Amino acid sequence: MEKLEVKNYIDQYSRTTTKISTLLEMAKFDFDMLQSSYQIELGEITRWWKELGLIESLEFGRDRPEEFFL
Structure with missing residues (x-):
C-alpha cells in the first residue's frame, strides 16, 4: 500500500520550485x-x-478476488 501513496508524493514534488526534473520523470x-x-x-x-x-x-464463497489481492 505504500507504493500507492507514492502518487501523492509525486504530485506534491512536481509543484515544488526546487524539483529535479529527471528525478520526477524517473x-x-x-x-x-x-x-x-x-x-x-x-x-x-x-x-x-x-x-x-x-x-x-x-455456497458461502465470495467472488471478490480483487479484494483478496489487496
Missing part, C-alpha cells in the same frame, strides 16, 4: 511500471479464480 516511470505490473498480476489472479470454479460449488 519516479513517474517507476510508478507507471509498478501499476502495469499490478494490473497484469490482478488479471492472472482473476483468470485463475474463474478457472478454479469454487464459486459454483461453494
Whole structure:
C-alpha cells in the first residue's frame, strides 16, 4: 500500500520550485511500471479464480478476488 501513496508524493514534488526534473520523470516511470505490473498480476489472479470454479460449488464463497489481492 505504500507504493500507492507514492502518487501523492509525486504530485506534491512536481509543484515544488526546487524539483529535479529527471528525478520526477524517473519516479513517474517507476510508478507507471509498478501499476502495469499490478494490473497484469490482478488479471492472472482473476483468470485463475474463474478457472478454479469454487464459486459454483461453494455456497458461502465470495467472488471478490480483487479484494483478496489487496
